[in-house]
Amino acid sequence: MTSPEWAPEREVTPELAGRLIARRFPELRGAPVERLASGWDNTVFLVGGDWVFRFPRRQMAIPGVEREIAVLPVLAPRLPLPVPVPRFAGAPSDDFPWPFWGARRIPGRELADVRPADGDRVVLAAETGAFLRALHDPALAREAGEGLPFDPMGRADPAGRASRTYGRLDAIAAGGVWERDPAVEEFLAAAQGWDPPGGEPVIVHGDLHVRHLLLTADGHAAGVIDWGDVCLGAPAVDLSLAYAGFEGTAREAFLAEYGPVPGEQEAAARTLALNLTAALAEYAVSTGRDALLAETLAGLGRALS
Structure with missing residues (x-):
């Protein structure tokens, strides 16, 4: 096996x-x-x-x-x-x-463990958007980015990420925890024809998802952990959290703090959101992490909302 x-x-x-x-x-x-x-x-x-x-x-x-x-x-x-x-x-x-x-230690609990209701994520989303605005400042990349590789995992490449997502979705569908969604299938099929977004590279966390954003007891952002994939790349690499972790008024609050997201960055971010959440859902099933599974399955729905 x-x-x-x-x-x-x-x-x-x-x-x-x-x-x-x-x-x-x-x-x-x-x-x-x-x-x-x-x-x-x-x-x-x-x-x-x-x-x-x-x-x-x-x-x-x-x-x-x-x-x-x-x-x-x-x-x-x-x-x-x-x-x-x-x-x-x-x-x-x-x-x-x-x-x-x-x-x-940075005190706090993973967003995936806390699982606040979507309507209770507005302040958290705004704080996360402000954090990524600072991290993605091109001046910071010019000052502190020397020696960092450029997106070594290809996470801003929609075509590559889409092709890697089908097997993950097959696994969780076969496990009976997710029902296939035609909208997801259509989006992934389209994404296989998209190019990576252009523009000046910025410093990105590289693996920013619902396990790596910590929350305080009252639902504020406590910190961001697990920087093993830090690199230079397109902002879309981190903006995937805006689509997997937030929707509705919470996502609006994120974008109000972060700033406008060009269409090609949004498309790549949504594609990566599907890929990461599907991977985390498969991991959650395999390791018996019920809260993480529930959060990532919800993230699959948010990613295209």
Whole structure:
């Protein structure tokens, strides 16, 4: 049986994480270590109640770990929401051959776990739009983008993303959690004929979806996490969240803060919204994450609304 693409190549346990951290950072020796979350590329631990450490799970995540360590300290002062700032950076060694890092915890819960009603997302959407306006400032890319690759995953390419989405939709339809939608099929068919949007590249988060936007207890944006795909690219790469995470008055609030989105950027963003939400839905089914599944299935509907 073929392993899912998110299966770890290395699984770090709390015990191993504690040993690795204690060996490299004596000031944290003896601090309690608890598993906080996991995703496709990293396993995350809370250390001493204050520090969040990210350990890669797959070899392909290593360049992203290195970019996070280098770029996040530069970006953080320029952005209106908290982002992780690496304070501890563990180099590869005999006991763990990959880099890892730790930053002060950003309190909050994933949007996918909170799942506020669409009508309660207006303020959150506006805060997210303002955040992306600052991140996508071309001046920031000119000042801090040196050395970043250009959209290495091809996420702003509608044709490529559309072709990758059919199999994901087939999987969740076969699992009985989603009924095929002719509007989605028609949109994806059209997207296979679209070119990537042009324009000056900006710094993009690269993987901005409902697991990577944190919320406060009262529904405001608390921060943006998981920057392993940070790169240069078209704004559409991040604007997918505007279409998968918000609709109606919430999306209007997002766009009021962010600014106008040209048609080719919107088309690429909606295509990526379908692709990412379908991938997350497939992942949610496989890993038994009911809240994430419900949020991503709703996101498939929002993406074309």
